[in-house]
Amino acid sequence: MTEPTATSPKKVALQNVGCKLNLYEIEALKSGFGSSGYQVVPFGTEADIYVINTCTVTGSGDADSRKAVRRARRANPRATVVATGCYAQRQPDELQNSGADLVVGNAQKADLRQHLEAHLAGTSPVSFDPTVQPRTSGFLQIDGPVEDGRTRGTLQIQDGCDEHCTYCIIPKVRGPGVSRPREQILEQARSMIDAGYRELALTGIHSGSYGNDLEVPGDLVDLLVDLERIDGLERIRLNSVEPAFVSDALIDFAASAQKFCRHFHVPLQSGDDRILKLMGRHYTRSYYAERIERISRLIPDCAIGADVMVGFPGEGEEEFSNCLSLLTDLPVTYLHVFSFSLRSGTPAARLKDHQTNKTKKERAHRLIQLSQEKRLAFHQRFLGRSLEVLVEGRRDPASNLCVGLSDNYIKTLLPGEEGMENELLPVFVERAREDLVFAEREE
Secondary structure, three states: OOOOOOOOOOEEEEEEOOOHHHHHHHHHHHHHHHHOOOEEEOEOEOOOEEEEEEOOOOHHHHHHHHHHHHHHHHHOOOOEEEEEEHHHHHOHHHHHHHOOOEEEOHHHHHHHHHHHHHHHHOOOOOOOOOOOOOOOOOOOOOOOOOOOOOOEEEEEOEEOOOOOOOOOOHHHHHOOOEEOOHHHHHHHHHHHHHOOOOEEEEEOOOHHHOOOOOOOOOOHHHHHHHHHOOOOOOEEEEOOOOHHHOOHHHHHHHHHOOOEOOEEEOOOEOOOHHHHHHHOOOOOHHHHHHHHHHHHHHOOOOEEEEEEEEOOOOOOHHHHHHHHHHHHHOOOOEEEEEEOOOOOOOHHHHOOOOOOHHHHHHHHHHHHHHHHHHHHHHHHOOOOOEEEEEEEEEEOOOOOOEEEEEOOOOEEEEOOOOOOOOOEEEEEEEEEOOOOEEEEEOO
C-alpha cells in the first residue's frame, strides 16, 4: 500500500447496509469527504479509511453489517474502520469485536468526519451510551453530485419515529421523530438541481409525519408545494408513508400536481385486524383498503407498493389468509415481503405463538408470487402505450440497452447512444416482463 503524503489525499471507501435513508446518508458522507479533500474509492478496494453505515432492522441486517466490517478489515488490515448507523447505535461492542476501530452513534453521524479526524489525531475519543435513546440534532447535507449521480437523487426530510410498533427497534436506535427545517430542505434541493439532478426522492424514517414537531406551521403537503415551485426540478418522488398519514390532502395534491410521481408506497404489514393490533399498528384493514382504493381511483396508473410481514407471533393460517385475500383484491402493484425477525428489547419478543421458519418461508413465497403476478399485470397494462422515462447513467448488463425509470416506477430498457443520460424521453412500450418493460423511443 502506498502511504498517503501531504500531497496525496487519504482514500476513503464507504458502504451502506439497509434502507434508503441509510443510502442517502452514505451519499451525503461521500459528498462531504470528497469536498474535504479525501479521495473516495469503491468499497472493497484498498483504502486508508472505511466507513460502514449499518442496519439492525432484522438479524440479517446485523449479520451483513458485521460482514462489511470484516471485509473492510481484510481489504487493508492497517486501515481505520468506522462503523455508524442503527446496529452501531444498538450493539457497538459487537462491531468493535468484528474489527471496527471507531463506532459513531446515530446522533453523532452528521459530524462523523470530525469525529474521525479527532480519532486519527488521538485527541477526542468518541463515546456514547447505547442504552440512551438518541435524538437527531443535525442532518447530513449533499451539496453536489455523488458517485453515479446526477439523474435521480435522494433528499432526507426527516429522521426518527414516534410510532413504536411492537416489532420495531428503530425508535430506540433512531430516536423520536425530527423534521428537517424546510428552508434547509429547499436549499439542498436547489443545490442538487444545480448539480444536474432532475428527480429527487424524499426519504425519512417516518416521512408522513413531517412537520409535526416544527414550530413553524406546515406539513408534508406544504413542503411538497414548495418543492414543486423549484425551477429545474422535474420529478418529486416520495418514499413510504404510513397509512394514517396518507391524508385526503396528500392524495388530492398528488392527483393534481405537475411534478409528483405517480407512485405511493404504503406499508400494510398485516391484513388481519387482530395481528395489526398486536403489532401496535393504529389502523384497520378496511381503513387501509379505503386509502389504497382512493389513490387508485384519483391517480390513474399509479404504482402502489406495500410492505408486508409474515410470521408475526400469533399469525395463524386464518390471519395470513385474511392478509393474502386483502392484497389480492386491492389495486397494489408490487409488494416488499419480510419475515418477522425477533428483536430483543421489543414488546413482540415477549409474545407467544412464534411461527417456525418453515411457515414464514412458505407464507413469504405465496406473497412473493402474488407480487410477481401483480407487477407483471401492471407492466402489461402499458403494452402499446407511451411512457416518459428518465434515462439513467447505466446500461443493462444482459442486453446493453439503456436503463430508464418512469414516474410510476416502471424500469424501462431502451436502445440509445452515449449522451442520453439524464434525458426525459417519451417511449413506446413493446414488451413487458415482471421486472421491467422494453420500449422504443418515440419520434
